Amino acid sequence: MATSPEFILPVTEEEYQTAGSKFITFPPGAKVGDVEYRDIETGMLDWDTPNKSMKIEVVVTEEKDNGKTEKISFGVDSKGIWKGKALYQAITGHEMPMKRAADGKNHPAPSGMDTAGKSAVGVWIMNEGKKGGVGDTVYYPKLQDILPAGSKPNQESLM
Numbered sequence: 167m168a169t170s171p172e173f174i175l176p177v178t179e180e181e182y183q184t185a186g187s188k189f190i191t192f193p194p195g196a197k198v199g200d201v202e203y204r205d206i207e208t209g210m211l212d213w214d215t216p217n218k219s220m221k222i223e224v225v226v227t228e229e230k231d232n233g234k235t236e237k238i239s240f241g242v243d244s245k246g247i248w249k250g251k252a253l254y255q256a257i258t259g260h261e262m263p264m265k266r267a268a269d270g271k272n273h274p275a276p277s278g279m280d281t282a283g284k285s286a287v288g289v290w291i292m293n294e295g296k297k298g299g300v301g302d303t304v305y306y307p308k309l310q311d312i313l314p315a316g317s318k319p320n321q322e323s324l325m
Contacts, residue, residue: 189307190231196292202307203318204228206288208257210278214239220250222257222281224288224309236288236309247274256312257281285315 177185192202209223214237221239226232240249251274254262258280265275289311297304 188234190226190234190236190290192290192292192307196305198292198294198305200292202290203313204231204288204290205315205318206286206312208281208284208286208312210282211254211276211280212278218242219246222253222312224286224312226288227285238309238312250274253312254281256314257284257286259314287313287315287318289313 175182190202190204192200204226205228206224207227209225211220211222213219214221219239219241221237223235223237226234238253240246240253242250251262254276262274262276262280264272267273288309290307291310292305293308294303294305296302
């Protein structure tokens with residue numbers, strides 16, 4: 167009779183007890199396109215890919231999913247800045263400041279700190295995709311938008 171192998175895993179007991187999914191919680195049976203809202207605090211605006219896209223890190227601040235983090239990104243060219251414009255307005259309550267550049271034209275010139283520590287509402291939508299771009303289909307919530315603080319819809323009214 168073979169003996170069963172025993173393992174010692176690299177996580178500590180404390181890490182094991184506090185472990186959970188990095189994704190926000192959706193109700194059981196959630197379908198692609200379902201939406202969840204969470205109160206969040208936004209982090210600093212920073213480059214995601216320098217001179218191509220920017221990101222804003224967020225932390226969930228309400229009891230359900232408290233402390234979970236995600237980022238939302240937007241392009242900084244003429245085709246993608248619309249998303250940055252909407253996010254910036256939702257978080258700060260105003261337009262991005264402008265500054266004259268070397269070409270003599272005004273350009274958006276936000277400070278990274280403009281979005282830091284601000285309260286807002288994150289909008290997550292259930293998505294589907296291929297794990298690692300290939301293979302099995304997986305379902306996961308993705309942060310898709312940010313709304314101004316205090317504007318979380320009553321989810322029961324959406325059903």
